[in-house]
Structures are given as C-alpha cells and as structure tokens.
Amino acid sequence: MIAALACAGTVAACGGASGVEKPPHSLPITGSATKDAARGEHLVLRMRRTGGIVGLGGGLPDFSLYSTGRALVAARERVTEYRLKPAALDRLLHEARAAGLGRSHTVSAGQVMDANVLEFTMGDAHTKIILPETQSDPAVRFQARLDPARWPAADLASGARPYAPSKIAVLASEGAVADGPVRTWPLAPLGRGTGLPGAVCTLAAPAKVPATDLGTAWRSGGKTYTVRLRPLLPDEHTCADLQPR
Incomplete structure (x- = not known):
C-alpha cells in the first residue's frame, strides 16, 4: 500500500x-x-x-x-x-x-x-x-x-x-449574526471560559447541552452569541487541549 x-x-x-x-x-x-x-x-x-x-x-x-x-x-x-x-x-x-x-x-x-x-x-x-x-x-x-x-x-x-463523548465543548462567538430566534443560554455563562481563536470555550455534559445551530442566537451575561458544539476526544480533557498547536 x-x-x-x-x-x-x-x-x-x-x-x-x-x-x-x-x-x-x-x-x-x-x-x-x-x-x-x-x-x-x-x-x-x-x-x-x-x-x-x-x-x-x-x-x-x-x-x-x-x-x-x-x-x-x-x-x-x-x-x-x-x-x-x-x-x-x-x-x-x-x-x-x-x-x-x-x-x-x-x-x-x-x-x-x-x-x-x-x-x-x-x-x-x-x-x-x-x-x-x-x-x-x-x-x-x-x-x-x-x-x-x-x-x-x-x-x-x-x-x-x-462516537459518545464524555464532555461537549461549547464554543461561543460573540456578536455573530444569527437569523433565527434569540434564546437564553441555560448553562455556564458563555463569556466565562477559555479563549480560543474566534471563540470562548466552556464544557458541559452531553445530556445537558441544548440543541443549537448557527442560525440560533443565545443570550448569556447580557451579550448575544452563536454557539458551535464540539465533542471532546478521548485524549482531550479541558478547553486548553483545543488550543491550536
């Protein structure tokens, strides 16, 4: 081969x-x-x-x-x-x-x-x-x-x-334009996490993360965000593990 x-x-x-x-x-x-x-x-x-x-x-x-x-x-x-x-x-x-x-x-x-x-x-x-x-x-x-x-x-x-992850990384981008509804984020504040290029990362249990897409805006801590959801892989344990290398 x-x-x-x-x-x-x-x-x-x-x-x-x-x-x-x-x-x-x-x-x-x-x-x-x-x-x-x-x-x-x-x-x-x-x-x-x-x-x-x-x-x-x-x-x-x-x-x-x-x-x-x-x-x-x-x-x-x-x-x-x-x-x-x-x-x-x-x-x-x-x-x-x-x-x-x-x-x-x-x-x-x-x-x-x-x-x-x-x-x-x-x-x-x-x-x-x-x-x-x-x-x-x-x-x-x-x-x-x-x-x-x-x-x-x-x-x-x-x-x-x-793949069934143990944790989900919630990647929030502030100020992005969404054409759908604006909802209140039910978990940890989106702005209080680990900074990544273009996003702030927090972690959550998969069962607690609400369904979302890039057309939905989320209000958290008085600000509006769009959210991407990304499973943690087996060798990843914190948001810092997602930093570019």
Whole structure:
C-alpha cells in the first residue's frame, strides 16, 4: 500500500521540501497493540487538514487513532468511531513509520498564502506538508490509508457507530449574526471560559447541552452569541487541549 520511501534521507530529497530534519522520536507504540492497550488508552496517530489562514479555534482533527484500536473520523462536527483489531492497528502504525511519520519534518511550498496544509502527529513527531496536492512526500500517499471505507472488514473489531463523548465543548462567538430566534443560554455563562481563536470555550455534559445551530442566537451575561458544539476526544480533557498547536 505504501510506495517506496522516497525521502528516507533528508527532507530536501522530497520535491519542494525544506526545514531541518530531526532524529527519530521515541513513539508510544513500540511493541504490540495488545500490550500498549493494556497500559491505558492513548493517542498514537492524528491527521488534520487545514487551510493556510487561521479560522475559528477548536476544530476537530480529521482522524485520530488510539492504542486500543479506536479510530475516530470527523466530518463537520460529527465523529464516527471504528475499532481496529490489534494486528491491523500494528500494521497501520508500521506503515505510518514507513511513510516517515516517526520523524518530525516540514515539506514547504515556498511563500504561498492560504495554502492547504496536511499535518500528522505520531508520538512526539510532527509532520507538516504545505500544498500536499503538489508534493511527493510518502505521507501524502499514506493519508489514503486513514479512510475506513478502504479498510477490509477482517481488520475491524467493530464497524461504524456514533462516537459518545464524555464532555461537549461549547464554543461561543460573540456578536455573530444569527437569523433565527434569540434564546437564553441555560448553562455556564458563555463569556466565562477559555479563549480560543474566534471563540470562548466552556464544557458541559452531553445530556445537558441544548440543541443549537448557527442560525440560533443565545443570550448569556447580557451579550448575544452563536454557539458551535464540539465533542471532546478521548485524549482531550479541558478547553486548553483545543488550543491550536
């Protein structure tokens, strides 16, 4: 599935690449998935696609993979959960290392405004690829392996189901225009939380959060807000975990 590692030497060996190569990192997955799962669930691989201009804070990563085999795939503000079998998890992580994701590197496209960016996190290693559609880095090809629609049924311990978070992040933006009703926010004041780019974050239990959309305005503390709801992922525990990195 993975093409020969074209950039095994330096980042400059990849077309358009730049930056300083870092030595390989110690990754949280060093043995079998079964042994790592026994030590408690932790994040082992994450992929995020963004644009070049920073938007509202708190956005969901496209793909998150955990040591238990749990894989979470985001589409807008909804998250779908899958479970990989241990052997399939080990195989996928091996392919990620073969694609160079075990070492931090940046593949640049020069001075490009508002460029698409593909980012991976694997342990302490961070990979950033600017304008991935024009790059030959193996990580660009590897992203196709993170599409559960391509996973064989034999690799799955369980198929698609809605992810059930323990907490919801309430992301409130003050002064945004809404064309629907103005309602009174029933939970913690929207303005008293953790500041993120373009929003203030508070946490709430899923059962207590009222249904909302961007057409509804909420009044809280004498001000009016629009609200986005975003589930916390298993490796996220506070609003500070949603800060851009």
